[in-house]
Amino acid sequence: MSEKVSVEKKVLSENDRIAAQIREKLGAKRIVALNLVSSPGSGKTSLLERTLDALNGDIKMALVAGDVQTENDAKRLIRAGGMLVRPIVTGGACHLDASMVSNALNQLDLTDVDVLFIENVGNLVCPSSYDLGEDMKVVVISTTEGDDKPLKYPSMFRRSSAMVINKVDLLGLSDFDVSKVKDNALGINGGLRIFEVSCRTGAGLNDWYTWLRELIIRKKRNET
Amino acid sequence: MTQDEMQRQRIESICAVGLRVGALSGVDPGALTFCFETAVSDTPLTGAKLEVEFVPARGRCRSCGHEFEAEDFLFLCSKCDSRDVDMLTGQELDIVYLSKP
Numbered sequence: 001m002s003e004k005v006s007v008e009k010k011v012l013s014e015n016d017r018i019a020a021q022i023r024e025k026l027g028a029k030r031i032v033a034l035n036l037v038s039s040p041g042s043g044k045t046s047l048l049e050r051t052l053d054a055l056n057g058d059i060k061m062a063l064v065a066g067d068v069q070t071e072n073d074a075k076r077l078i079r080a081g082g083m084l085v086r087p088i089v090t091g092g093a094c095h096l097d098a099s100m101v102s103n104a105l106n107q108l109d110l111t112d113v114d115v116l117f118i119e120n121v122g123n124l125v126c127p128s129s130y131d132l133g134e135d136m137k138v139v140v141i142s143t144t145e146g147d148d149k150p151l152k153y154p155s156m157f158r159r160s161s162a163m164v165i166n167k168v169d170l171l172g173l174s175d176f177d178v179s180k181v182k183d184n185a186l187g188i189n190g191g192l193r194i195f196e197v198s199c200r201t202g203a204g205l206n207d208w209y210t211w212l213r214e215l216i217i218r219k220k221r222n223e224t
Numbered sequence: 225m226t227q228d229e230m231q232r233q234r235i236e237s238i239c240a241v242g243l244r245v246g247a248l249s250g251v252d253p254g255a256l257t258f259c260f261e262t263a264v265s266d267t268p269l270t271g272a273k274l275e276v277e278f279v280p281a282r283g284r285c286r287s288c289g290h291e292f293e294a295e296d297f298l299f300l301c302s303k304c305d306s307r308d309v310d311m312l313t314g315q316e317l318d319i320v321y322l323s324k325p
Contacts, residue, residue: 002239002323007229011243011317129250129317154297155248158311187298190307 015130018098022105022133031062032115032212032219035132037156038140039149040122043166045073046199047140047208048117049080054209056081059114059216064088064104066096066121073119084108095126098133114216124153135215136161143167144174147181154188162193164208169198225319226269233322240273240323246316247281248297275323281314 010016026033036044048063055061062084065074074087086104088096101118110116118134120127128137139160141149144167150157157163163185165178178196185192193211197204226241241260245251253276260274281294285301286308292301299309 002325004321004323005233005235006321007319009319011319125250155250158248186307187300190309
């Protein structure tokens with residue numbers, strides 16, 4: 001007869017511990033932290049390039065860009081005017097974990113930073129399980145993908161607070177149905193804030209910028 | 225983690241690890257069991273089985289209080305159609321127990 005010894009520990013408890021430290025550090029500095037997740041090629045980097053272009057100087061941004069290989073995304077963000085950019089090359093890992101982000105943040109001067117963007121590795125599966133100390137996850141989806149993606153990757157859409165639908169300039173060239181993707185996403189997570197944008201033309205991005213400014217104001221007032 | 229826990233609780237050998245896996249944890253119990261059996265061979269855990277307790281995704285409606293299983297992960301109240309639903313279970317990924325022979 002075997003004897004059961006109670007453990008009751010989360011498998012990701014070590015990650016969660018470091019994430020809590022990051023959250024405390026950023027919270028003390030009143031920095032909004034957003035974890036950007038998507039499939040490869042949906043437009044996370046493009047969204048950040050646009051955001052830098054529009055808001056740099058107005059709000060102070062720090063950016064951590066994760067990639068399986070190459071520092072290409074980080075280089076794009078620096079070219080777009082990012083002053084505080086750190087690449088994380090995961091060397092094969094399909095997601096960022098809290099220790100990688102913590103190390104990257106230790107190499108950034110976060111004085112007076114308003115918002116930290118963590119650009120995760122393009123993957124809708126594993127990044128959903130790893131808390132990086134963010135205030136919220138923002139999932140990016142584009143009109144060249146299937147509009148059933150929320151149903152295929154429910155965990156990511158459930159754990160995200162906002163969804164950015166990118167490449168709306170290409171609507172009509174594919175069978176992507178905006179109302180269907182919204183319906184699918186809201187079925188998984190009725191609280192999702194949704195933006196419809198084109199990072200190529202700039203359409204719809206003003207709503208995104210306004211929302212970012214609101215998040216920053218609320219954070220400074222300690223409302224989030 | 226299991227070996228750390230064995231050391232901490234001074235357990236010499238185990239025959240099973242009890243794991244709680246939520247439907248939204250991103251873990252496939254079958255794949256995990258396969259990996260576990262491979263990973264423990266030639267370690268102090270050789271021969272240990274993984275015992276998985278699967279936890280479905282459940283929600284509670286914030287409008288009417290109804291509790292239900294979220295089939296296909298749709299957090300849509302089956303009573304009043306509200307989408308304002310808290311997740312009760314489904315995200316678990318916990319080591320629950322170790323079994324001593």
